[in-house]
Amino acid sequence: MIIIMSSSATREQVDNVERKLSELGFKTHPIFGDIKTVIGAIGDKRLLNTQLISNMPGVENLVPIMKPYKLAGKELKQTPTIIEIGDVKIGGDELVVMAGPCAIENEANFLETAVKVKEAGAKILRGGAFKPRTSPYAFQGLEEDGLKIMAAAREATGLKIVTEVVDTRDVELVSSYTDIIQIGARNMQNFRLLQEAGSTQKPVLLKRGLSATIEEWLMAAEYIIAAGNKDVILCERGIRTFETATRNTLDLSAIPVVKEASHLPIVIDPSHATGAWKYVAPLAKGAIATGADGLIIEVHPDPANALCDGPQSLRPSKFAQLMKELEPIAMAVGKKI
Amino acid sequence: MIIIMSSSATREQVDNVERKLSELGFKTHPIFGDIKTVIGAIGDKRLLNTQLISNMPGVENLVPIMKPYKLAGKELKQTPTIIEIGDVKIGGDELVVMAGPCAIENEANFLETAVKVKEAGAKILRGGAFKPRTSPYAFQGLEEDGLKIMAAAREATGLKIVTEVVDTRDVELVSSYTDIIQIGARNMQNFRLLQEAGSTQKPVLLKRGLSATIEEWLMAAEYIIAAGNKDVILCERGIRTFETATRNTLDLSAIPVVKEASHLPIVIDPSHATGAWKYVAPLAKGAIATGADGLIIEVHPDPANALCDGPQSLRPSKFAQLMKELEPIAMAVGKKI
Amino acid sequence: MIIIMSSSATREQVDNVERKLSELGFKTHPIFGDIKTVIGAIGDKRLLNTQLISNMPGVENLVPIMKPYKLAGKELKQTPTIIEIGDVKIGGDELVVMAGPCAIENEANFLETAVKVKEAGAKILRGGAFKPRTSPYAFQGLEEDGLKIMAAAREATGLKIVTEVVDTRDVELVSSYTDIIQIGARNMQNFRLLQEAGSTQKPVLLKRGLSATIEEWLMAAEYIIAAGNKDVILCERGIRTFETATRNTLDLSAIPVVKEASHLPIVIDPSHATGAWKYVAPLAKGAIATGADGLIIEVHPDPANALCDGPQSLRPSKFAQLMKELEPIAMAVGKKI
């Protein structure tokens, strides 16, 4: 940690900061410049309430040297985390595609989709039973009935399932049905929900918040891991910018940044990012070429009549075609699909 | 609602959209341009899953004519909502200032602050018992012990109290202690928490999400009101932009925009928006002059040793001085403080 | 064009708007809803100062039906524009890679880079002679001497050259040397510079502004085309967001959006977008897989001693390796490189 003193800081203020740092167990190294003094402090900032220092008189700024996350970062674990769910492995050489409708509407419809995405090569079936909708008047999901339909589709197809939880009170219920618990973008900093998901044994798919930095996203993963659950899958789904041609701006540069900073796998959701089915295929290809560990894609047998997110859903036939087109790209970057 | 057909839409596609709209109870008015056709549809879009239309072949775009919120907007209620908490009224001619520390640390400290902010003219005492912290290693609040300290300070000073709730499971507990329930920026779209807060009888201070549009913020208020609680106080606390000189960018234009679109009161939080105590006073003044109904300001007797948000906290003496300086500005815009 | 009248608009105000539209040559179609009236207006909005309508009493909003650009869009030209510079074609089946240093530093250095990027497969040599630097104290470029060095490198290698112009007064000079004129991100809305570049016969590489929407970018292209130069190459180079892990956020979704809206070719600049050489290769691959028509990449023989943008520059050997790795990805999307 580096403490930058303001140009008007007195020698006494510098001494006070050094004394405080010593009390807190840091070794200090002041550097006296012509205009400003800076103090290097050696020790683990994460154990410290840094504001005890940053609020002291004469302190201008505090520059962290180490990242704020420990468990989600590479300091303690350099090798990539591979998450195993039965025979499906996320984070290794084989790309994993999750597919299915935004919301579960009824059993027949959902099962039909499940069969088709499986045929096309998806390994995991997605579907929403608890839906976080921006309008209180919109369809909110089938809740436990939806979970039962998912479980039945898993039974019928052998696919693993992933579904979202939106309330701490439902974590136990949802995790009793699902193979992967999804935390949605709007709940990325719902810290209690993170902790609750962290107390289960199920892998967690953690979507990046709409305006979350990658560091904050990794800190949200840190919450889950610190609560005891090391199986976190990061999911980039678009961030909010001024651009309006797409619903959000898909940040594919998050892939190499995450790979540099963390050992956790990262998958991409081009459906929510763009909000338009016609942009899904090109960005799915781009995501794989950039190095993603997988994709999560909305597929609906009849997008025109979907209760949710129809405009961004692919028909099963388009999805099957996309899966074929992804194959040579996966190969080109040393992966299988 | 206006449906814009793409330039390549066929006459049959136009007819199909018209037929579907009729089935859904809309009256339709097609307008045939040289290149594109648009269809005007009269009826209440809010009762409709608009995707049933936007997904139809040939449809390019759908332009809503009415706002998506009903209860939070001015369509059904033009007069400003004034929220009464005992003798404190929020939304009327008298500005309401809420003040106190980020987190409740101990009873003596908190009571000292309470007494001082009351002397300075604050009407409501703020304090955090459940803290949503970006790091799992940071101080998370005293929880129910904190609520008890708040209640004791209310007892001692007569101030009303406001505190945040971060988990649906705690809403009942928190509302049994507090006068105003706060929903923080990171939970603005935690819809279950909104609904739970909406089921209580306590006014709700709803902070704007870090990257929420004003329309989404009003939709979050709609959730609370639709759940049965009409007493929502909007709180602008800065939005996320590329600027780094302040923690967030305080959007004071939200004040006249909200006043135009809604009957709900709006208060401003310059402490969280800027993250720096030295910017709090000028922006508090700016907020009042722009037409805010009140302020929420962090005050701590010893910012250098605060467990949370010290850098943005005013000392009680600075706060008292600010309250004095706000008086003539309040008068200039026809308000009292 | 659709005119939405406010809910309080009088019948007289509606009539006035209709009358004004008729005077301006529009055919009008009013639709009277229960709460609001909307007026459909048929005619070419682009010929109209729309504010003459939007400012009229009772008008709430004006919704354009047609895009504001004509020449850059697909309305008048559906087939992709292929720009030919000698035997290099941009916008067709063969991907075009432009490579070279940020700034031209000296002849030997530049020629060495030129030879190496040519060997690796680049078709166009980039280099900066006039540099737009954020600091007045930074190296501003060799100016005409730099252009001469570029021309010599073209002579020696047969590569085409692209270089930036930053001042209307230099357009003639720059276009007398270069094969492609570059307009930088910071000048995307320097309309006089666009017009001046539009008056030359040289293709223009138009970088997207740091906070420009895709529509504004196409309007900037419209300026160039309207001035008489139809050969515009769009270049996405990252937009400004709150994320700080990369210098800007590369918006690869701009590729399919541009392909949908325009006939112009689009190339991607991963070097400026990320600001870090280690992120360049993965995003170059992602760009090609997403459908880009080419890339522009910074290459420097000795990044550690580059006068400009060293941290984002690839060494020639890394660049050569990347070019090889791009081949199978290009093939996977039906292109050659």
Added chain:
Amino acid sequence: MIIIMSSSATREQVDNVERKLSELGFKTHPIFGDIKTVIGAIGDKRLLNTQLISNMPGVENLVPIMKPYKLAGKELKQTPTIIEIGDVKIGGDELVVMAGPCAIENEANFLETAVKVKEAGAKILRGGAFKPRTSPYAFQGLEEDGLKIMAAAREATGLKIVTEVVDTRDVELVSSYTDIIQIGARNMQNFRLLQEAGSTQKPVLLKRGLSATIEEWLMAAEYIIAAGNKDVILCERGIRTFETATRNTLDLSAIPVVKEASHLPIVIDPSHATGAWKYVAPLAKGAIATGADGLIIEVHPDPANALCDGPQSLRPSKFAQLMKELEPIAMAVGKKI
């Protein structure tokens, strides 16, 4: 300057960085932590191409201690700059209001506005003769004829005048007519235009770019001052965010941030920031209360027929009323208007 070495940096790499810094005239102070090494370097970073260091092997990051601007900052000049234009002073106790139409349309109209804004208390008359329009088909201004009309209005009223220049080739012409040269938001990083404006003797009103940080804005001012013109007036006019209820987001926190970092005066443009006349008055009041040195406001005698920016223009009567309402707010913050 602090150099942070990566955790994998070798001792040799640390030594090399120290050696290079010494060669460049810096005194170095290495601090060896358990995981990372940092090197403090004393000397003037601004004289250095910092990339010579940041590109060296083993270097992770470089943290500047000093601001990149010198002349625009407070290091060399702590007292506020007061710019005198005849008897008008900008930056002192008296607030300065600039008012007038977006574009100069004809002499009669402009003169009428001039007379009225003067009566209301404006000191400076604004008007556009060269207009930077996003569409090549929009009205581009009367050019020199517009300047002549402005000069005539100055003659008739005694008001000072401010107008924009958009092309380096017009700087001499514009400065021969105007009292203040305006550099628009889209040209904030048109560095040649900044230099050219810096070579005149006329004060420069420098608008903040749509997505410019305050630091970049001050660096743009640095360009002007470094070119020999110390009279720069900063103008905040809204930044680009995701919010769509206003055209841009007015960043009033820029006022105290600029006052902290710079000696230059700052004025606020609520008209362009909001794009809606009804939001202009509340934000003008907010700006004054926050500490602005002045305002620039669009006023048009007949907004419904304005050729440019009508929706955000105040009628002269509304402007006169606003000027009265600003008086007590100015007084409350110790200023006159």
